[in-house]
Amino acid sequence: MGERDSAVLRDLAGLATPMALRVAVTLGLPDRLRDNAMSSAQVAEELGVSPVALELLLGHLVTLGVLAQGTEGYRTTGYGSALCADAGNGLANLLDLNTAGGRAELAFAELLHSVTTGEAGYARRYGQDFWADLAEQPALRESFDRQMTHRFRDQVPQIVAGYDWGRFATVVDVGGGRGTLLAAILAACPGVRGHLVDLEPTAAAAAGTFRACELGDRARVTAASFFDPLPAGADAYLLSDILHDWDDEHAHRILDRCVEAAHPAGRILIVEPIGGRRGETAMDLAMLTIFGSRERRVDEFRSLASAHHLVLDTLTDLSDQRCLLEFRLGTS
Structure with a gap:
């Protein structure tokens, strides 16, 4: 060398x-x-x-x-x-050590622990997991919501244009954040009605998004956890950048809620970077150290879903960063 x-x-x-x-x-x-x-x-x-x-x-x-x-x-x-804070690129919110993103990235100091054990390093560094921190510190929750909104901002038009959302009469956006994606779907598909589920105060912000977009008559919001029962009977349950934040145990619990709520002919839609396809290796390590998770590969999604009798119907590349996996309910 x-x-x-x-x-x-x-x-x-x-x-x-x-x-x-x-x-x-x-x-x-x-x-x-x-x-x-x-x-x-x-x-x-x-x-x-x-x-x-x-x-x-x-x-x-x-x-x-x-x-x-x-x-x-x-x-x-x-x-x-x-x-600068007003640069409009989200960098300041991501790098500030007092925000959720800046604080979380310091968990990389525990990467050896994560690689050794397969567990998140965040709790080892801070004494509790990422989500408990957000629940206890409203400022962290607010900065995380801003980070997620900005991260998705440039992707939303491609996600909306890259899939036939109009085939569903009802879409439940599970953990849908401030509602940016669901609002765009509803705006592009006048025949679709949406229902967003997220924790307070994120749910309140989503309601504000829908009012600002004049979608109040077609968009509902429920303040709840996606580990609790979800609104039942919808045609599609959307999990956008959700499962990669959780280890397999919690991912199974989330899918359980979607399957038990879905219409028998309904679909479970997963929008995420896919390992080996759209996922980045650096993000794999971030998901590991912060959440004890990863950017799952297609086969890993199939395996995860099969435990819930879900069958992968289609895989769509929506953008250079995200794919959509469409699952249908199979026979038990």
Whole structure:
């Protein structure tokens, strides 16, 4: 192995840069320095942090091109402005160590534990699982909802256009978040009625989405867990980016609820990145360390579903990131 290869691997393994970017966002440095250049002493005084240590952080951010240093002090560059809270790309919400996403990614420090045991590293680091944290800390729940809404934003048109949603009279969006996807489906398919199930306060936000889209007469919301009984008798039960957040035991419980609620001729629709097809290897490790799960492959979905007498009918590539697996209820 040559020196160049060693240098590349060293850079890939380095933790200084990813943590420096996260700390910069957590401290609000890109926003603070976007319009007015400031000295490190001024910033340190405003933030109440160590001046000497902050100077080291600012120096690395200059090396990265996130900040520029001039005679008046440090200023956010055009490149660095992508880290500002209002950049519209979701990065600040994802990287801030006080948000659900930023906090969750620190579970990667427990990757060895996860690989050794197959269990999530999140609970080992924080003393309880990811979902318990969200239940106890409303600010984390709100930041997670924002992250999920943004992550899906560019995918929604492709998901709606890539499948015949209009063939169903009723769709239950199980764990449907703030309702962005279901609202788009209903807007594109005037003959479809929707019912979203999610926990409060996410359910309340979804109701607001449907009102804003003037879908109140065709969209219902129930504040509940998808581990509880679901609205019964619908033609389709949609699980969008749900199962990859759970290990097999909990995934079985979710599918149980869908099957017991579905119309006999109903469908269970799973929209997710599929391992080996649309899933990314880095996301596999994120799902492992945070949730003790993974981006399941098609055969793994078949195996998971067969325990519920579900038969895979079709597999559709919706976008470069997600597929749709359509399951029908088979004979028991």
